[in-house]
Amino acid sequence: MQAPRSLDVEFVRSQFPAFESPGNAGECFFDNAAGSYACAHTIEALGDFYTHTKVQPYSPGGPSAAAGEKMDRARQRWAEALGVATDELVFGPSTSMNTYVLSQAFAPLLGPGDDVIVTNQDHEANTGSTRRMAERAGCTLLEWRTDPTTGLLDLDEFESMLTPRTRLVTVPHASNIVGKENDVARICELAHAVGARVIVDGVSFVPHGIPDVGALGADVYLFSLYKVYSVHQGVMVVRRDLMDELPNQSHFFNDSVPSARMNPAGPDHAQVACSAAVLDYVELLHRHHGGDPAAALRTACAVVSALWQAHEDDLTPRLLDAVAGNDHVRLLGPATLDATAGHRCPTIGLAPTWMEPDALVRALVEQGVQTSSGHFYGWRCLEGMGVDPQRGAVRLSFVHYTTVDEVDRVVDALDDIAG
Ligand SMILES: Cc1ncc(COP(=O)(O)O)c(C=O)c1O
Numbered sequence: 001m002q003a004p005r006s007l008d009v010e011f012v013r014s015q016f017p018a019f020e021s022p023g024n025a026g027e028c029f030f031d032n033a034a035g036s037y038a039c040a041h042t043i044e045a046l047g048d049f050y051t052h053t054k055v056q057p058y059s060p061g062g063p064s065a066a067a068g069e070k071m072d073r074a075r076q077r078w079a080e081a082l083g084v085a086t087d088e089l090v091f092g093p094s095t096s097m098n099t100y101v102l103s104q105a106f107a108p109l110l111g112p113g114d115d116v117i118v119t120n121q122d123h124e125a126n127t128g129s130t131r132r133m134a135e136r137a138g139c140t141l142l143e144w145r146t147d148p149t150t151g152l153l154d155l156d157e158f159e160s161m162l163t164p165r166t167r168l169v170t171v172p173h174a175s176n177i178v179g180k181e182n183d184v185a186r187i188c189e190l191a192h193a194v195g196a197r198v199i200v201d202g203v204s205f206v207p208h209g210i211p212d213v214g215a216l217g218a219d220v221y222l223f224s225l226y227k228v229y230s231v232h233q234g235v236m237v238v239r240r241d242l243m244d245e246l247p248n249q250s251h252f253f254n255d256s257v258p259s260a261r262m263n264p265a266g267p268d269h270a271q272v273a274c275s276a277a278v279l280d281y282v283e284l285l286h287r288h289h290g291g292d293p294a295a296a297l298r299t300a301c302a303v304v305s306a307l308w309q310a311h312e313d314d315l316t317p318r319l320l321d322a323v324a325g326n327d328h329v330r331l332l333g334p335a336t337l338d339a340t341a342g343h344r345c346p347t348i349g350l351a352p353t354w355m356e357p358d359a360l361v362r363a364l365v366e367q368g369v370q371t372s373s374g375h376f377y378g379w380r381c382l383e384g385m386g387v388d389p390q391r392g393a394v395r396l397s398f399v400h401y402t403t404v405d406e407v408d409r410v411v412d413a414l415d416d417i418a419g
Pocket of ligand 1: 033034093094095096097123125126172174175176201202203204223224233234
C-alpha cells in the first residue's frame with residue numbers, strides 16, 4: 001500500500017454539494033455522527049436512477065435490465081470494498097431493522113445453558129433486540145460494562161467473561177458517544193476461541209474508515225450508509241458459514257437466495273443501486289492523491305481511510321483539548337488520541353455541568369455550529385458513565401471534510417458560551 005499524502009480538503013469539499021447550499025452558508029456542521037452529507041456521486045446516481053431506470057428491475061432488456069445491473073454492480077462493489085463475497089452482503093432498510101431481523105434468526109439457535117454477551121457501550125440498535133431475544137430464549141445475558149470514568153471497554157474483563165458456554169457476543173466497532181475504536185479483531189479472536197459468534201456494529205466507525213471485514217473476523221458486521229456519504233440504507237455482512245446456519249427470515253422461496261434470506265422486506269431498488277456511488281468517490285480521492293488508477297477497490301479504500309484518519313487526527317486534539325480543559329463540561333471518552341490503541345473517531349460527547357445540554361446546543365447553533373443533544377440511543381452508555389440519559393449530553397462530531405477553521409470556530413464558540 002502506498003504511503004498517503006495529506007488529504008486535500010478543498011478538493012474533498014468540492015465533492016459535497018451541501019457546502020454550496022445557501023442554507024448551509026456560514027454554518028459549521030458538527031452533527032455528522034447522526035448522518036453525514038451525501039457526496040455528489042451519490043446524489044447524481046440517485047437522480048440518474050429515478051430519471052432513467054425507476055422501474056421494476058431484472059426483466060430482460062431496457063431500463064429494467066439496466067436497473068438490475070446497477071443493483072448487482074453495487075453489491076459487487078461493496079463486497080470488494082469490505083473484503084467479503086457478494087452473497088454475504090445484505091441490504092436492509094436500516095441497521096436497527098437488520099439487527100432486529102438478525103436476532104429473530106438467532107433465537108432458535110440459542111437456549112438455556114447458553115451465554116450471550118452484550119455491552120453497555122452500544123447504540124441500542126445493537127443490543128436491545130439481542131437482549132430481548134436472549135431473555136426469551138432462556139439464555140444467560142452477561143453485560144460487558146464500560147469503565148465509568150473513561151467509557152472504555154476493557155479487553156481483559158471481556159476475556160474473563162468468556163467460557164465454552166458463550167455462544168454470541170455483540171460489540172460496537174466504536175461507540176457513538178465515546179468515539180474510540182474497539183479492538184474488534186482481538187475480540188473476534190477471543191470469542192471464536194470458545195466457539196462464540198460475534199456481531200459488530202460498525203455504524204460509528206465506517207464514516208472514518210472502510211474496514212476489511214474479512215480480515216477483522218466478525219461473523220456479522222453492520223453499518224448505515226447514510227452516515228457514509230451515501231443513501232439511507234443499512235448494510236449487513238453475514239459470513240457464509242453463519243448464513244448457512246441461520247434460518248431464513250424471508251419468503252420460503254428465498255431460502256436458497258443468501259442475499260434475500262435476512263431481509264423480509266423488498267429491497268429499496270434505487271438506494272441499493274446507488275449505494276456504491278460513494279465508492280466511486282473513494283476511488284476518485286485515491287487517484288487525486290496519487291493512487292494507481294488500476295489499484296483494487298479494497299486497496300483504494302484502505303489508502304483513503306488512512307488519509308481520512310490522518311486528517312481527523314490532525315484536528316481532533318484541538319477539540320479534545322478545548323473540551324477536556326473546560327471546567328464547565330465533562331468530556332465523555334478519552335481525552336487523547338492514544339489513550340488506547342485504535343482510532344479515536346472525532347465523535348466527541350460532553351456533559352455540561354452548569355447548563356442544560358439542550359441550552360448549550362441552542363447557544364452553539366446560534367453561533368453557527370450545527371450540533372444536537374440527547375441520549376443518542378446510547379442510553380446505557382451514558383448511564384454507565386453516570387450521566388442521566390433523560391438530561392442527555394451534547395455531541396460534537398466531525399469527519400474528513402471538516403476543516404481546521406471549523407474546529408477552531410467550535411473551540412471559540414465553546415469558550416465564549418461555557419468558558
Ligand atoms: C452506533 C450506531 N449503531 C446503530 C445505529 C442505528 O442505525 P440505523 O439508524 O440505520 O438504524 C446508529 C444510528 O445512529 C448508531 O449510531
